[in-house]
Amino acid sequence: MRIPSPAHVYKETSIDMTKIQVKRVAGALGAEIHGVNLSQSLSQGLAAEIRSIFLDHGVIFFRDQDLTPAQFLAFAESMGQPIEYPFVKGVDGYPVIIAVAKLEHERHNFGGIWHSDTTYLEQPPMGSMLLAREIPPFGGDTLFSNQYLAYESLSDRMKQLLEGLVGVSTSAKADVSKTREDRISSNGREGASKQYVAEHPVVRTHPETGRKALYVNVAHTAYFKGMTEEESAPILQYLFQHQIRPEFTCRFVWQPGSLAFWDNRCVQHNPINDYHGYRRIMHRITLAGDTPR
Numbered sequence: 001m002r003i004p005s006p007a008h009v010y011k012e013t014s015i016d017m018t019k020i021q022v023k024r025v026a027g028a029l030g031a032e033i034h035g036v037n038l039s040q041s042l043s044q045g046l047a048a049e050i051r052s053i054f055l056d057h058g059v060i061f062f063r064d065q066d067l068t069p070a071q072f073l074a075f076a077e078s079m080g081q082p083i084e085y086p087f088v089k090g091v092d093g094y095p096v097i098i099a100v101a102k103l104e105h106e107r108h109n110f111g112g113i114w115h116s117d118t119t120y121l122e123q124p125p126m127g128s129m130l131l132a133r134e135i136p137p138f139g140g141d142t143l144f145s146n147q148y149l150a151y152e153s154l155s156d157r158m159k160q161l162l163e164g165l166v167g168v169s170t171s172a173k174a175d176v177s178k179t180r181e182d183r184i185s186s187n188g189r190e191g192a193s194k195q196y197v198a199e200h201p202v203v204r205t206h207p208e209t210g211r212k213a214l215y216v217n218v219a220h221t222a223y224f225k226g227m228t229e230e231e232s233a234p235i236l237q238y239l240f241q242h243q244i245r246p247e248f249t250c251r252f253v254w255q256p257g258s259l260a261f262w263d264n265r266c267v268q269h270n271p272i273n274d275y276h277g278y279r280r281i282m283h284r285i286t287l288a289g290d291t292p293r
Helices: 044-057 069-079 149-151 157-162 173-185 229-240
Strands: 008-013 018-024 033-034 058-060 098-102 127-134 142-146 166-170 197-201 203-204 212-214 219-224 247-250 260-265 267-271 278-288
Touching: 018 044, 018 212, 044 058, 058 157, 058 247, 069 127, 069 260, 069 278, 142 149, 149 212, 157 203, 173 197, 173 278, 197 267, 260 267
Parallel strands: 033 058
Antiparallel strands: 008 018, 018 033, 058 260, 098 278, 127 260, 127 278, 142 247, 142 267, 166 197, 166 219, 203 212
């Protein structure tokens, strides 16, 4: 992710007669894009411009996008290849769109812990999109953290130590499993595996930008390959705290029709669970990625 210069705090660009405004939301990452109606088909040039802004800022946001499932899917297809989520089946007629929901009586929110999506898969998603359908009267914001900066701010000696390490990710870690329970019980996929396990480099190189990013997360990374959990724990615990330092993050306040699209290869996220007694309904699409290297 190229960190934009101060001149890019607010930028206008014109593609195919469409004027786009790009406004940074924090110093570390994140930008809102205005002037785009995602309910309409995007030209090749406009889609390429949005994809470029996405790579520059790590996570991009849109407001006031009242999209049908078909329109949401069409935008996702203009950015990548939508794939199914392993544990929860999709909404009616759209297997790649899942409901990310917390209902009034529920206490745990879906994915309510810092994480990169499904790193327990051999090929984790390139990115994820979330579209707000119903929002509580307060709370329910999402935090994002820049893993380029998390890696680059480490000491040279720590970088050397991490360079050859491989992290083992599992879908069965207790904290994150709990955040899926309500949706699996109400809308789980038949025949889904009980547990997924994958091995990925602790430091991965982004396949499009060439930059290195820290690639462990508290939700899924259990230990280092060739080491016990006890031996791995001190280093992992340090990294888990380091990679979410406030100066690496941004915070997004949702509104109905808001859409976020983040780069799962270099950005982590955490939905805040601070709205007990209220409903929050989102639709999510994940986009196919590659094998981390």
